Amino acid sequence: MPKKRVLPYILLGLINNQTKMSGYQISQEFNHEIGEFWHASHSQIYPELQRMISDGWIEPDDAVKDSKSIFYLITPNGKNVLKEWLSEPLSEKDDLFSLKLYFIKDQDSPLLKNLVQQQLQINSEHYLHLLSRKKLVFSDESKVRDNYGHSLILNRAIEREHNHINWLKNTLDDLK
Amino acid sequence: MPKKRVLPYILLGLINNQTKMSGYQISQEFNHEIGEFWHASHSQIYPELQRMISDGWIEPDDAVKDSKSIFYLITPNGKNVLKEWLSEPLSEKDDLFSLKLYFIKDQDSPLLKNLVQQQLQINSEHYLHLLSRKKLVFSDESKVRDNYGHSLILNRAIEREHNHINWLKNTLDDLK
DNA sequence: ACCCACATGTAAGACGTTACATGATTCC
DNA sequence: GGAATCATGTAACGTCTTACATGTGGGT
Numbered sequence: 001m002p003k004k005r006v007l008p009y010i011l012l013g014l015i016n017n018q019t020k021m022s023g024y025q026i027s028q029e030f031n032h033e034i035g036e037f038w039h040a041s042h043s044q045i046y047p048e049l050q051r052m053i054s055d056g057w058i059e060p061d062d063a064v065k066d067s068k069s070i071f072y073l074i075t076p077n078g079k080n081v082l083k084e085w086l087s088e089p090l091s092e093k094d095d096l097f098s099l100k101l102y103f104i105k106d107q108d109s110p111l112l113k114n115l116v117q118q119q120l121q122i123n124s125e126h127y128l129h130l131l132s133r134k135k136l137v138f139s140d141e142s143k144v145r146d147n148y149g150h151s152l153i154l155n156r157a158i159e160r161e162h163n164h165i166n167w168l169k170n171t172l173d174d175l176k
Numbered sequence: 177m178p179k180k181r182v183l184p185y186i187l188l189g190l191i192n193n194q195t196k197m198s199g200y201q202i203s204q205e206f207n208h209e210i211g212e213f214w215h216a217s218h219s220q221i222y223p224e225l226q227r228m229i230s231d232g233w234i235e236p237d238d239a240v241k242d243s244k245s246i247f248y249l250i251t252p253n254g255k256n257v258l259k260e261w262l263s264e265p266l267s268e269k270d271d272l273f274s275l276k277l278y279f280i281k282d283q284d285s286p287l288l289k290n291l292v293q294q295q296l297q298i299n300s301e302h303y304l305h306l307l308s309r310k311k312l313v314f315s316d317e318s319k320v321r322d323n324y325g326h327s328l329i330l331n332r333a334i335e336r337e338h339n340h341i342n343w344l345k346n347t348l349d350d351l352k
Numbered sequence: 353a354c355c356c357a358c359a360t361g362t363a364a365g366a367c368g369t370t371a372c373a374t375g376a377t378t379c380c
Numbered sequence: 381g382g383a384a385t386c387a388t389g390t391a392a393c394g395t396c397t398t399a400c401a402t403g404t405g406g407g408t
Contacts, residue, residue: 104325149280163339
Protein backbone atom coordinates (compact mmCIF):
# COMPACT_ATOMS: atom_id res chain seq x y z
CA MET A 1 0.00 0.00 0.00
CA PRO A 2 1.29 3.46 -0.82
CA LYS A 3 1.98 5.81 2.04
CA LYS A 4 -0.95 8.10 2.85
CA ARG A 5 -0.45 11.71 1.89
CA VAL A 6 -0.93 14.35 4.56
CA LEU A 7 -0.54 17.70 2.83
CA PRO A 8 -3.92 17.82 1.03
CA TYR A 9 -5.75 17.17 4.30
CA ILE A 10 -3.85 19.95 6.01
CA LEU A 11 -4.78 22.40 3.27
CA LEU A 12 -8.37 21.20 3.55
CA GLY A 13 -8.31 21.67 7.30
CA LEU A 14 -6.83 25.15 7.06
CA ILE A 15 -9.40 26.28 4.49
CA ASN A 16 -12.15 24.75 6.60
CA ASN A 17 -10.91 26.48 9.75
CA GLN A 18 -10.82 29.91 8.12
CA THR A 19 -13.77 29.46 5.72
CA LYS A 20 -11.82 30.99 2.84
CA MET A 21 -8.10 31.10 2.08
CA SER A 22 -5.68 31.94 -0.72
CA GLY A 23 -2.59 29.89 -1.54
CA TYR A 24 -0.42 32.68 -0.25
CA GLN A 25 -2.28 32.87 3.05
CA ILE A 26 -1.90 29.12 3.46
CA SER A 27 1.83 29.30 2.87
CA GLN A 28 2.01 32.05 5.53
CA GLU A 29 0.18 29.82 8.02
CA PHE A 30 3.15 27.47 8.05
CA ASN A 31 5.24 30.28 9.50
CA HIS A 32 2.91 30.50 12.48
CA GLU A 33 0.88 28.09 14.60
CA ILE A 34 0.64 25.12 12.24
CA GLY A 35 4.37 25.46 11.61
CA GLU A 36 4.91 23.75 14.96
CA PHE A 37 3.65 20.53 13.43
CA TRP A 38 4.11 20.68 9.69
CA HIS A 39 5.71 22.66 6.91
CA ALA A 40 5.06 23.12 3.20
CA SER A 41 6.54 25.52 0.67
CA HIS A 42 4.47 27.50 -1.81
CA SER A 43 5.75 25.40 -4.70
CA GLN A 44 4.02 22.44 -3.11
CA ILE A 45 0.88 24.27 -2.13
CA TYR A 46 -0.19 25.76 -5.47
CA PRO A 47 -0.14 22.52 -7.51
CA GLU A 48 -1.81 20.71 -4.60
CA LEU A 49 -4.68 23.21 -4.61
CA GLN A 50 -5.21 22.55 -8.33
CA ARG A 51 -5.39 18.81 -7.66
CA MET A 52 -7.90 19.39 -4.89
CA ILE A 53 -10.08 21.43 -7.25
CA SER A 54 -10.08 18.65 -9.83
CA ASP A 55 -10.96 16.20 -7.06
CA GLY A 56 -13.87 18.43 -6.07
CA TRP A 57 -12.63 19.03 -2.51
CA ILE A 58 -12.40 22.81 -2.87
CA GLU A 59 -13.50 25.49 -5.35
CA PRO A 60 -12.31 28.99 -6.18
CA ASP A 61 -14.48 31.72 -4.72
CA ASP A 62 -15.71 33.61 -7.79
CA ALA A 63 -17.47 36.17 -5.60
CA VAL A 64 -14.13 37.80 -4.79
CA LYS A 65 -12.62 39.50 -7.80
CA ASP A 66 -9.18 40.32 -6.54
CA SER A 67 -6.58 40.98 -9.20
CA LYS A 68 -3.91 39.38 -6.98
CA SER A 69 -5.15 36.53 -4.79
CA ILE A 70 -7.31 33.52 -5.58
CA PHE A 71 -9.46 32.40 -2.67
CA TYR A 72 -10.67 28.86 -2.16
CA LEU A 73 -13.73 27.45 -0.39
CA ILE A 74 -14.24 23.93 0.87
CA THR A 75 -17.00 21.95 -0.87
CA PRO A 76 -19.52 19.68 0.93
CA ASN A 77 -17.55 16.77 -0.51
CA GLY A 78 -14.36 18.28 0.89
CA LYS A 79 -15.97 18.54 4.34
CA ASN A 80 -16.69 14.81 4.24
CA VAL A 81 -13.16 13.98 3.13
CA LEU A 82 -11.73 16.03 6.00
CA LYS A 83 -14.03 14.44 8.54
CA GLU A 84 -13.13 10.96 7.32
CA TRP A 85 -9.42 11.73 7.56
CA LEU A 86 -9.87 13.01 11.09
CA SER A 87 -11.76 9.81 11.94
CA GLU A 88 -9.10 7.45 10.61
CA PRO A 89 -7.30 5.53 13.37
CA LEU A 90 -4.03 7.10 14.48
CA SER A 91 -0.86 5.19 13.74
CA GLU A 92 2.18 5.14 16.00
CA LYS A 93 4.37 5.75 12.98
CA ASP A 94 3.37 9.12 11.55
CA ASP A 95 2.21 10.86 14.73
CA LEU A 96 -0.67 12.97 13.42
CA PHE A 97 -2.22 13.51 16.84
CA SER A 98 -1.38 17.20 17.31
CA LEU A 99 -2.03 17.99 13.68
CA LYS A 100 -5.51 16.49 13.72
CA LEU A 101 -6.38 18.13 17.04
CA TYR A 102 -5.52 21.46 15.45
CA PHE A 103 -8.41 21.03 13.02
CA ILE A 104 -11.04 20.23 15.62
CA LYS A 105 -12.67 23.48 16.62
CA ASP A 106 -15.57 22.23 18.76
CA GLN A 107 -14.95 21.15 22.35
CA ASP A 108 -17.87 18.71 22.18
CA SER A 109 -16.82 16.98 18.97
CA PRO A 110 -16.76 13.20 19.48
CA LEU A 111 -13.59 13.17 17.39
CA LEU A 112 -11.76 14.92 20.21
CA LYS A 113 -12.26 12.23 22.85
CA ASN A 114 -11.64 9.58 20.24
CA LEU A 115 -8.25 11.02 19.29
CA VAL A 116 -7.10 11.44 22.88
CA GLN A 117 -8.08 7.87 23.74
CA GLN A 118 -6.27 6.47 20.74
CA GLN A 119 -3.14 8.45 21.48
CA LEU A 120 -3.26 7.32 25.10
CA GLN A 121 -3.32 3.72 23.94
CA ILE A 122 -0.38 4.26 21.59
CA ASN A 123 1.72 6.07 24.18
CA SER A 124 1.01 3.51 26.87
CA GLU A 125 2.24 0.69 24.67
CA HIS A 126 5.28 2.69 23.66
CA TYR A 127 6.03 3.47 27.30
CA LEU A 128 6.04 -0.22 28.21
CA HIS A 129 8.20 -0.96 25.20
CA LEU A 130 10.78 1.61 26.28
CA LEU A 131 10.86 0.22 29.82
CA SER A 132 11.51 -3.29 28.54
CA ARG A 133 14.26 -2.02 26.24
CA LYS A 134 15.90 -0.24 29.16
CA LYS A 135 15.85 -3.41 31.22
CA LEU A 136 17.30 -5.36 28.31
CA VAL A 137 19.98 -2.94 27.09
CA PHE A 138 21.07 -1.38 30.37
CA SER A 139 20.91 -4.40 32.62
CA ASP A 140 23.87 -3.22 34.70
CA GLU A 141 25.79 -0.05 35.44
CA SER A 142 28.73 -0.90 33.20
CA LYS A 143 26.45 -0.82 30.15
CA VAL A 144 25.34 2.66 31.18
CA ARG A 145 28.94 3.82 31.48
CA ASP A 146 29.81 2.41 28.06
CA ASN A 147 26.88 4.06 26.25
CA TYR A 148 26.20 7.09 28.36
CA GLY A 149 24.53 9.27 25.71
CA HIS A 150 22.23 6.46 24.72
CA SER A 151 21.19 5.81 28.30
CA LEU A 152 20.48 9.52 28.77
CA ILE A 153 18.08 9.78 25.85
CA LEU A 154 16.39 6.50 26.70
CA ASN A 155 15.65 7.77 30.19
CA ARG A 156 14.52 11.06 28.70
CA ALA A 157 12.20 9.24 26.27
CA ILE A 158 10.67 7.25 29.11
CA GLU A 159 10.07 10.40 31.14
CA ARG A 160 8.56 12.15 28.12
CA GLU A 161 6.13 9.30 27.50
CA HIS A 162 5.21 9.33 31.16
CA ASN A 163 4.43 13.05 31.05
CA HIS A 164 2.47 12.74 27.84
CA ILE A 165 0.38 9.89 29.21
CA ASN A 166 -0.47 11.92 32.30
CA TRP A 167 -1.49 14.87 30.18
CA LEU A 168 -3.67 12.69 27.96
CA LYS A 169 -5.37 11.17 31.03
CA ASN A 170 -6.04 14.58 32.54
CA THR A 171 -7.37 15.90 29.26
CA LEU A 172 -9.64 12.91 28.90
CA ASP A 173 -11.04 13.53 32.40
CA ASP A 174 -11.71 17.15 31.52
CA LEU A 175 -13.59 16.14 28.39
CA LYS A 176 -15.97 13.90 30.29
CA MET B 177 22.90 26.32 0.83
CA PRO B 178 21.80 22.74 0.28
CA LYS B 179 20.19 20.99 3.21
CA LYS B 180 22.66 18.96 5.26
CA ARG B 181 22.31 15.23 4.88
CA VAL B 182 21.94 13.17 8.03
CA LEU B 183 21.99 9.55 6.92
CA PRO B 184 25.73 9.19 6.21
CA TYR B 185 26.58 10.53 9.68
CA ILE B 186 24.21 8.07 11.29
CA LEU B 187 25.82 5.18 9.43
CA LEU B 188 29.21 6.52 10.46
CA GLY B 189 28.09 6.78 14.08
CA LEU B 190 26.67 3.26 14.10
CA ILE B 191 29.82 1.77 12.61
CA ASN B 192 31.92 3.76 15.09
CA ASN B 193 29.80 2.61 18.04
CA GLN B 194 30.10 -1.06 17.12
CA THR B 195 33.62 -0.96 15.62
CA LYS B 196 32.52 -3.07 12.66
CA MET B 197 29.16 -3.48 10.93
CA SER B 198 27.60 -4.90 7.78
CA GLY B 199 24.90 -3.16 5.76
CA TYR B 200 22.41 -5.73 6.92
CA GLN B 201 23.27 -5.20 10.58
CA ILE B 202 22.86 -1.47 10.12
CA SER B 203 19.44 -1.89 8.57
CA GLN B 204 18.46 -4.07 11.56
CA GLU B 205 19.56 -1.34 13.97
CA PHE B 206 16.75 0.85 12.70
CA ASN B 207 14.28 -1.70 14.03
CA HIS B 208 15.65 -1.25 17.51
CA GLU B 209 17.06 1.60 19.60
CA ILE B 210 18.03 4.04 16.89
CA GLY B 211 14.61 3.47 15.30
CA GLU B 212 13.18 5.78 17.97
CA PHE B 213 14.91 8.68 16.26
CA TRP B 214 15.52 7.78 12.63
CA HIS B 215 14.72 5.25 9.96
CA ALA B 216 16.37 4.11 6.75
CA SER B 217 15.61 1.22 4.44
CA HIS B 218 18.24 -1.14 3.08
CA SER B 219 17.87 0.32 -0.42
CA GLN B 220 19.15 3.60 0.97
CA ILE B 221 21.85 2.11 3.13
CA TYR B 222 23.77 0.03 0.58
CA PRO B 223 24.37 2.82 -1.97
CA GLU B 224 25.20 5.21 0.87
CA LEU B 225 27.90 2.85 2.14
CA GLN B 226 29.46 2.82 -1.35
CA ARG B 227 29.52 6.62 -1.39
CA MET B 228 31.15 6.65 2.04
CA ILE B 229 33.87 4.29 0.82
CA SER B 230 34.65 6.51 -2.14
CA ASP B 231 34.75 9.49 0.23
CA GLY B 232 37.22 7.59 2.42
CA TRP B 233 35.02 7.63 5.53
CA ILE B 234 34.85 3.87 5.85
CA GLU B 235 36.53 0.81 4.36
CA PRO B 236 35.56 -2.82 3.91
CA ASP B 237 37.18 -5.15 6.42
CA ASP B 238 39.18 -7.53 4.26
CA ALA B 239 40.23 -9.56 7.29
CA VAL B 240 36.77 -11.10 7.49
CA LYS B 241 36.12 -13.43 4.59
CA ASP B 242 32.46 -14.12 5.06
CA SER B 243 30.71 -15.43 1.99
CA LYS B 244 27.61 -13.47 2.94
CA SER B 245 28.17 -10.21 4.73
CA ILE B 246 30.50 -7.33 3.98
CA PHE B 247 31.76 -5.59 7.10
CA TYR B 248 32.86 -1.99 7.23
CA LEU B 249 35.32 -0.17 9.47
CA ILE B 250 35.54 3.55 10.11
CA THR B 251 38.72 5.25 8.86
CA PRO B 252 40.67 7.90 10.83
CA ASN B 253 39.24 10.41 8.37
CA GLY B 254 35.76 9.08 9.10
CA LYS B 255 36.33 9.54 12.83
CA ASN B 256 37.13 13.19 12.23
CA VAL B 257 34.07 13.68 10.04
CA LEU B 258 31.86 12.17 12.73
CA LYS B 259 33.38 14.29 15.47
CA GLU B 260 32.93 17.44 13.40
CA TRP B 261 29.30 16.60 12.74
CA LEU B 262 28.71 16.02 16.44
CA SER B 263 30.37 19.37 17.15
CA GLU B 264 28.24 21.37 14.70
CA PRO B 265 25.79 23.71 16.43
CA LEU B 266 22.32 22.27 16.86
CA SER B 267 19.54 23.89 14.90
CA GLU B 268 16.00 24.29 16.15
CA LYS B 269 14.73 23.05 12.81
CA ASP B 270 15.98 19.50 12.40
CA ASP B 271 16.17 18.44 16.05
CA LEU B 272 19.25 16.22 16.03
CA PHE B 273 19.78 16.38 19.78
CA SER B 274 18.74 12.83 20.70
CA LEU B 275 20.36 11.39 17.62
CA LYS B 276 23.72 12.97 18.34
CA LEU B 277 23.59 12.02 22.03
CA TYR B 278 23.13 8.43 20.94
CA PHE B 279 26.58 8.48 19.37
CA ILE B 280 28.39 9.82 22.40
CA LYS B 281 29.60 6.90 24.44
CA ASP B 282 31.79 8.61 27.02
CA GLN B 283 30.23 10.32 30.02
CA ASP B 284 33.13 12.75 30.21
CA SER B 285 33.08 13.82 26.58
CA PRO B 286 32.98 17.61 26.32
CA LEU B 287 30.52 17.16 23.44
CA LEU B 288 27.93 15.93 25.92
CA LYS B 289 27.74 19.08 28.02
CA ASN B 290 27.95 21.16 24.88
CA LEU B 291 24.92 19.47 23.32
CA VAL B 292 22.81 19.71 26.45
CA GLN B 293 23.61 23.39 26.85
CA GLN B 294 22.76 24.14 23.24
CA GLN B 295 19.49 22.27 23.44
CA LEU B 296 18.62 24.06 26.66
CA GLN B 297 19.10 27.37 24.91
CA ILE B 298 16.92 26.32 21.96
CA ASN B 299 14.13 24.97 24.14
CA SER B 300 14.13 28.01 26.40
CA GLU B 301 13.65 30.31 23.44
CA HIS B 302 10.96 28.07 22.01
CA TYR B 303 9.20 28.00 25.36
CA LEU B 304 9.04 31.78 25.52
CA HIS B 305 7.84 31.87 21.93
CA LEU B 306 4.99 29.48 22.69
CA LEU B 307 3.96 31.51 25.74
CA SER B 308 3.79 34.69 23.68
CA ARG B 309 1.76 32.94 20.97
CA LYS B 310 -0.67 31.71 23.59
CA LYS B 311 -1.11 35.22 24.94
CA LEU B 312 -1.64 36.53 21.42
CA VAL B 313 -3.92 33.86 19.96
CA PHE B 314 -5.95 32.91 23.03
CA SER B 315 -6.34 36.33 24.62
CA ASP B 316 -9.80 35.50 25.96
CA GLU B 317 -11.94 32.47 26.72
CA SER B 318 -14.11 32.81 23.61
CA LYS B 319 -11.05 32.20 21.40
CA VAL B 320 -10.38 29.00 23.36
CA ARG B 321 -13.95 27.82 22.85
CA ASP B 322 -13.78 28.54 19.12
CA ASN B 323 -10.51 26.64 18.56
CA TYR B 324 -10.53 24.10 21.31
CA GLY B 325 -8.25 21.50 19.70
CA HIS B 326 -5.68 24.12 18.89
CA SER B 327 -5.68 25.46 22.44
CA LEU B 328 -5.23 21.94 23.78
CA ILE B 329 -2.12 21.20 21.77
CA LEU B 330 -0.65 24.62 22.41
CA ASN B 331 -0.95 24.05 26.15
CA ARG B 332 0.47 20.58 25.70
CA ALA B 333 3.41 21.95 23.73
CA ILE B 334 4.13 24.49 26.47
CA GLU B 335 4.05 21.80 29.13
CA ARG B 336 6.31 19.56 27.07
CA GLU B 337 8.90 22.31 26.62
CA HIS B 338 8.74 23.01 30.34
CA ASN B 339 9.40 19.34 31.16
CA HIS B 340 12.20 19.10 28.65
CA ILE B 341 13.90 22.22 29.98
CA ASN B 342 13.78 20.83 33.52
CA TRP B 343 15.28 17.56 32.38
CA LEU B 344 18.05 19.34 30.50
CA LYS B 345 18.86 21.47 33.57
CA ASN B 346 18.98 18.43 35.82
CA THR B 347 21.14 16.54 33.36
CA LEU B 348 23.51 19.48 33.11
CA ASP B 349 23.85 19.58 36.89
CA ASP B 350 24.64 15.87 36.95
CA LEU B 351 27.35 16.34 34.36
CA LYS B 352 29.15 18.96 36.39
C1' DA C 353 10.90 55.41 -11.90
C1' DC C 354 12.29 52.16 -8.55
C1' DC C 355 12.00 48.98 -4.80
C1' DC C 356 9.72 45.82 -1.96
C1' DA C 357 6.05 42.93 -0.40
C1' DC C 358 2.41 40.36 -2.29
C1' DA C 359 1.04 36.51 -5.14
C1' DT C 360 1.27 32.62 -8.25
C1' DG C 361 3.36 29.43 -10.92
C1' DT C 362 7.10 25.89 -13.18
C1' DA C 363 11.50 23.11 -13.37
C1' DA C 364 15.39 20.48 -11.73
C1' DG C 365 17.23 17.82 -8.44
C1' DA C 366 17.70 15.45 -3.82
C1' DC C 367 15.86 12.17 -0.87
C1' DG C 368 13.23 8.34 0.51
C1' DT C 369 9.83 4.60 -0.38
C1' DT C 370 8.09 0.43 -2.49
C1' DA C 371 8.81 -3.02 -5.57
C1' DC C 372 11.75 -5.97 -8.22
C1' DA C 373 15.61 -9.20 -8.33
C1' DT C 374 19.16 -12.41 -6.97
C1' DG C 375 21.91 -15.51 -4.31
C1' DA C 376 23.58 -17.98 0.16
C1' DT C 377 22.66 -20.36 4.40
C1' DT C 378 19.94 -22.62 7.88
C1' DC C 379 16.30 -25.32 9.58
C1' DC C 380 12.85 -28.87 9.05
C1' DG D 381 14.13 -30.36 -1.32
C1' DG D 382 11.42 -26.47 0.24
C1' DA D 383 10.64 -22.55 3.23
C1' DA D 384 12.39 -18.92 5.91
C1' DT D 385 15.95 -15.88 6.95
C1' DC D 386 20.10 -13.62 5.84
C1' DA D 387 22.25 -10.46 2.69
C1' DT D 388 22.98 -7.34 -1.11
C1' DG D 389 21.74 -4.80 -4.84
C1' DT D 390 18.82 -2.00 -8.68
C1' DA D 391 14.64 0.40 -10.64
C1' DA D 392 10.60 3.17 -10.62
C1' DC D 393 8.14 6.34 -8.43
C1' DG D 394 6.40 10.04 -5.20
C1' DT D 395 7.36 13.89 -2.36
C1' DC D 396 9.60 17.98 -1.05
C1' DT D 397 13.28 21.57 -1.63
C1' DT D 398 15.70 25.07 -4.12
C1' DA D 399 15.92 27.81 -7.80
C1' DC D 400 13.91 30.06 -11.70
C1' DA D 401 10.33 32.99 -13.56
C1' DT D 402 6.59 36.35 -13.91
C1' DG D 403 3.29 39.77 -12.70
C1' DT D 404 0.63 43.21 -9.42
C1' DG D 405 0.26 46.96 -6.17
C1' DG D 406 1.81 50.31 -2.83
C1' DG D 407 5.17 53.42 -1.09
C1' DT D 408 8.98 57.04 -1.88
